[in-house]
Amino acid sequence: MTEVFWVSFLNNIKWALPLLVVLLTGCGYPQLDEEEDAVIPTDYTYIIGPGDSVSIFVWGNPDISTTATVRPDGKITIPLAEDLLASGKTPSQLARVMEKELSKYVRDPQVVIMVSGFEGVYSQQIRIIGQLSGGGGSSGGFGGGSGVSGVSGGGGIGSSSGFSGGGGFGGSGGGGFSAKAFPYKKDMTLLDLMIQVGGLGQYADGNKASIIRKIDGEAQHFGIRIDDLIDDADLSANVKILPGDIVIIPEAFF
Template structure:
């Protein structure tokens, strides 16, 4: 009898650890968003300043095709580049007209690349696509879309995320976060995430 109890107690910690590991694997993870410079996207507005050349210093929108047009420069690709990369491209394009141009680019209105936007569909108060911001969380997304409707099944919502070409569905607890203030439900979001909020049927 003592031998049986000794074996049972010796294996208990291992069983508990296995059970905990299984629960953690099933829970939605909250990975930190990748660090990096902001990439310009279609719909952004960029302010281009060319030193000592105010006639070619302008503020222009990035067209839906991802390009910009400025004085002396037509159809310059902007989407998918950092502001520094775009500044170097502007300088290169202006070299045929201006001796040693020095340009700076500042993004003044943000939308971001299409594939990095956060999309919210279903029973959000204002379903929409949002520009991703570094460090963005589920709570930030919900604030931006005005919360959820009265018909939302908040705790049955999911984040659809593509990782290494594989689509994953991560359950999230919107009701716990919004109504109960459970901060543990406030997971991080990543560029390209799609938040799906289903309707409650009862």
């Protein structure tokens, strides 16, 4: 009986030890340095995605001006035009498509598009999951605010403020396992993200956090040092955040 016990115990240890080593060493990911070259978008423009609320203004035609939510299939329906593909387009591009459609019924339509209730496509979201504080952010979407527009002749990004909600998966106040998402903002850094998310949870191990980032179409894993950045003001840890980054915050083991 004793021999059977020890055989079973050793077999369990054989599988448990590698997992324990991975957890305690922070998985051994290469560190992402502040000086490291990154493909930072210089001409970033917001891309509409499913869940976005799109306000459509047709100059001189208030009866066909409307607000629509982009459906999961990426399309919207507006007066005089059904099932227009909005996802994957900039506000300006969508405005041009609508002008073409509406020109069948309206003489020389001029369309202005404003986006609010940002969701965006995954490739432009910043998603963060793990041990987070209860402040800031939004779980399952971005709060109100307006500031992404498409007008005849061009469009751009203004300010978007007041991300709503907090939520997550049982985390509140002192932390817990939570997931939040934010739209990418030009020149965003790790410190900007921490301010937006409201900081880490009580039991987070910030120096074992990591970023999953797509480089040349391949997902790669990098370590980041949030504790050094926040607790020690180590600006070398203030790495650039890029569209599509996923930040993972593990729990500390005591």
